Amino acid sequence: MKISALRYHEHGNPSDVLRLDNLELANPGPGEALVALRAAVLHPSDLGLVGGTYGNLRTLPAVAGREGVGEVLAVGPGVKRLALGDRVRLPEEIVLADACLADADSLEKAPADLPLDQAAMAFLNPPTAYRLLQDFGELQPGDWIIQNAANSAVGQCVIGLAKHRGLHTINLARDVAKWTDPLKAMGADAVLADGDDFFKVVDEITGGQKASLGLNSVGGDSVIKMIRSMAESGVVVTFGGMVGDKVRFPTRNLIFDDIVLRGFWMDRWSRQADASARGFMQHAVNDLIRQGVFNMSVSEHFALKDGIAAFEAAQSGGRDGKVIVTGDFSL
CATH class of the missing domain: 3.40.50.720 (NAD(P)-binding Rossmann-like Domain)
Structure with a gap:
């Protein structure tokens, strides 16, 4: 199947180095799930990754983005814990793409009852405040x-x-x-x-x-x-x-x-903590979102095809909330 992905082949200003690449994606194999982007949030760290100044840099070419949620569209043979339509956290290294293939056992389920924007923002900033x-x-x-x-x-x-x-x-x-x-x-x-x-x-x-x-x-x-x-x-x-x-x-x-x-x-905390500690914290964070304790503001929404404009908006000052990138890919 053909998909689009917002990628960078070198580091630099997002406006200069980001491009929407057309890629070929296979059907999910044994133990894999096909996950489509539904909402992703842009952070300063996203700008730093593209610019080559943040944390552990990715192998180039790399897909932009760090945090978001997607919908399971298909599963390969042997997948039992995921069902079609499940909402999951997108793999951090493959966020701003129409869809991706991922190891089903590694995918973290995201609550379907949370508002989509809040679900997309639930994994980095609220846990940071919590810790x-x-x-x-x-x-x-x-x-x-x-x-x-x-x-x-x-x-x-x-x-x-x-x-x-x-x-x-x-x-x-x-x-x-x-x-x-x-x-x-x-x-x-x-x-x-x-x-x-x-x-x-x-x-x-x-x-x-x-x-x-x-x-x-x-x-x-x-x-x-x-x-x-x-x-x-x-x-x-x-x-x-x-x-x-x-x-x-x-x-x-x-x-x-x-x-x-x-x-x-x-x-670093996420890498060093075991699955039980991460799960306990995320469950607590999700409950706090439900209660309205965490209620993060959003300034603008962009479709994936306008991803470069989304990064430009995220770079601009004076915003009152986060920039969200959305996807509507389907089979």
């Missing part, structure tokens, strides 16, 4: 979290989950006028301008308690000020570097306040 609040210190109801890039998808998930668990959040954003009301509607306790000396008002906001956990995905001066906002023995976790600047720290706070600096990469 950030789960793995770094024993947070108790009433504790404070401070995070930069609070309007990002992970930031919004952190706000929702923190509120659900009785935790308070101080949220840093560059465009405070735009994001104060939306973030507070999600459950944010305070929204401050990242460029200001926000650490000077943290005492007042928290009643002198300061923050037990700091979440940094920006770097540069932002994390320096964040560290100054931390309670004694507080933990600052860096899981991104949006501005590209080095993470620096005020020596005084590290020494006298015993501040702990950690790093986190969701991909």
